[in-house]
Amino acid sequence: MIRYLSYIAPLLTFVILLILWEFLVILNKIPLYILPAPSDIFSSLLVNYKDLFSSAFVTLRITIIAFAIASFLAISLAILFSQSKLIELSLYPIAVIFQVTPVVAIAPLILIWVGFDNAEYAILILATIVAFFPVLANTNLGIKSVNNNLHELFSLYGASRFQRLIKLQIPFALPFILTGMKTSIGLSLIGTVVAEFVAGSGTSTGLAWRIIEAGNRLDIAKLFAALILLVILGIFLFLLISYIEKIVLKKWHDNSIR
Amino acid sequence: MLIFKGITKNYKEPVLGPIDIDIKSKSFVSIIGASGSGKSTFLRIASGLISQSSGSISYKDNIKPKMGFVFQDSTLLPWRNVLDNILLPLELTKKINPESLEKSHNWLERVGLKGKGMSFPGELSGGQKMRVSIARAMVQGGNFLLLDEPFSALDEVTRRRLEDDLLEIWETNNITVLFVTHSVTQAVYLSQRVVVLSSGPGMLLEDLAIEKNFKDGFEETPQFLSQVRHLTNILKEEGGEI
Numbered sequence A: 001m002i003r004y005l006s007y008i009a010p011l012l013t014f015v016i017l018l019i020l021w022e023f024l025v026i027l028n029k030i031p032l033y034i035l036p037a038p039s040d041i042f043s044s045l046l047v048n049y050k051d052l053f054s055s056a057f058v059t060l061r062i063t064i065i066a067f068a069i070a071s072f073l074a075i076s077l078a079i080l081f082s083q084s085k086l087i088e089l090s091l092y093p094i095a096v097i098f099q100v101t102p103v104v105a106i107a108p109l110i111l112i113w114v115g116f117d118n119a120e121y122a123i124l125i126l127a128t129i130v131a132f133f134p135v136l137a138n139t140n141l142g143i144k145s146v147n148n149n150l151h152e153l154f155s156l157y158g159a160s161r162f163q164r165l166i167k168l169q170i171p172f173a174l175p176f177i178l179t180g181m182k183t184s185i186g187l188s189l190i191g192t193v194v195a196e197f198v199a200g201s202g203t204s205t206g207l208a209w210r211i212i213e214a215g216n217r218l219d220i221a222k223l224f225a226a227l228i229l230l231v232i233l234g235i236f237l238f239l240l241i242s243y244i245e246k247i248v249l250k251k252w253h254d255n256s257i258r
Numbered sequence B: 001m002l003i004f005k006g007i008t009k010n011y012k013e014p015v016l017g018p019i020d021i022d023i024k025s026k027s028f029v030s031i032i033g034a035s036g037s038g039k040s041t042f043l044r045i046a047s048g049l050i051s052q053s054s055g056s057i058s059y060k061d062n063i064k065p066k067m068g069f070v071f072q073d074s075t076l077l078p079w080r081n082v083l084d085n086i087l088l089p090l091e092l093t094k095k096i097n098p099e100s101l102e103k104s105h106n107w108l109e110r111v112g113l114k115g116k117g118m119s120f121p122g123e124l125s126g127g128q129k130m131r132v133s134i135a136r137a138m139v140q141g142g143n144f145l146l147l148d149e150p151f152s153a154l155d156e157v158t159r160r161r162l163e164d165d166l167l168e169i170w171e172t173n174n175i176t177v178l179f180v181t182h183s184v185t186q187a188v189y190l191s192q193r194v195v196v197l198s199s200g201p202g203m204l205l206e207d208l209a210i211e212k213n214f215k216d217g218f219e220e221t222p223q224f225l226s227q228v229r230h231l232t233n234i235l236k237e238e239g240g241e242i
């Protein structure tokens, strides 16, 4: 019962809020260009589905590519760190600097370097930078968390560095990596959207562009529709990684390691 | 099998020794002592996992024996099934051959887990995990088994079963066993010889050959009780937390 409740309760709350919203807008006669009712948003979604969905696809594509590149680079770098303390000490602070620098602040620079004609690449690079750090930090933490007895077990049998990495450190870090990825996928989406905003009209036709466009035309219903698609994208991506995590870690419901 | 001469270990301060001891081949030796007395350190030095600060270790015929190590927690890899966990030592030492799987299956059966080969550690009880850990330590066919408080987290009944199984493995495989425990009764019950370490730095306080006239019902004999009492008194006088 509690299990179903965790789905039903938020869903019901959401529906009630929507109904409340609908009635408040109708009762107070709030104009469409200030706050559209849910029904207006829904009909705008139906009318504009072609632009909106193709834009959502553009945003989704960049988000996923950026996420994949970021994950690959971050995991590789964390593995490199595990092999050399010197490299870790030298490079980690640089990674932190990237992490704390707001993406909006470096976006213009990247755009200039990549060229305004290649706005898509600029967006990709920016989203990658944003998505990079959580995977790096978590993989690094995971590899470091390998319990000392397990290391000794491998030493006892004369395991090589490579064996230790492949048969111990990486599998041990897997749950950590997936935790990092769950944060990272959301950040990748945020990074993509923010970068799209900064890159402006140019060649980009992602959801951010639809939001700007709708805002300029005071088509608030369409703006909301784009926003809702964005939220749905975010939830979908998070659930996707959670699902992958569940499958990969199915056998791990376990305490044998602690 | 193994001779320690003037072995010491210092971290920031001395934690062990100097210790001189001769562990005879095929014997079952227990080490007891207060927590922090250097029992684990002793075992790690004996296994070559860490090196001593001074002193020398020599092995019989100057050949380092093949060792199996059983840790306090079972240290199984949760992402591998039971069989693959048992295979790990053979994998790491690149000794995988057609007989490897057979050996692993044999050991699985020996420790009473036939049919559990495809289970994952997360699906096993604490006692079963420890059994897998013992099978893993034995699969290489080593002749020296070191155990660091292996059963201390288990319930009484499970522990007793594992103790008897361990004795059976020791007897039938002609191996030498070095067993660290903080339980005096366990040490007397299992071993031929009990070594007591003083609380830090650990030095030999007592080295007692256990007299055991018959095996069945040994724990009910006055002989057993008097040896337990003797060792307990030594530990009490020494103080420290067990």
Ligand SMILES: Nc1ncnc2c1ncn2[C@@H]1O[C@H](COP(=O)(O)OP(=O)(O)O)[C@@H](O)[C@H]1O
Residues within 6 Å of the ligand: B011, B012, B015, B033, B034, B035, B036, B037, B038, B039, B040, B041, B042, B200
């Ligand atoms: N790697 C280490 N670095 C520093 N001190 C250690 C290390 N390993 C053990 N010690 C210290 O050595 C002493 C003996 O430890 P240990 O051999 O684990 O004792 P026991 O197993 O008898 O409880 C303890 O005081 C412990 O803090």
Ligand SMILES: [Mg+2]
Residues within 6 Å of the ligand: B039, B040, B041, B148
């Ligand atoms: Mg210990």
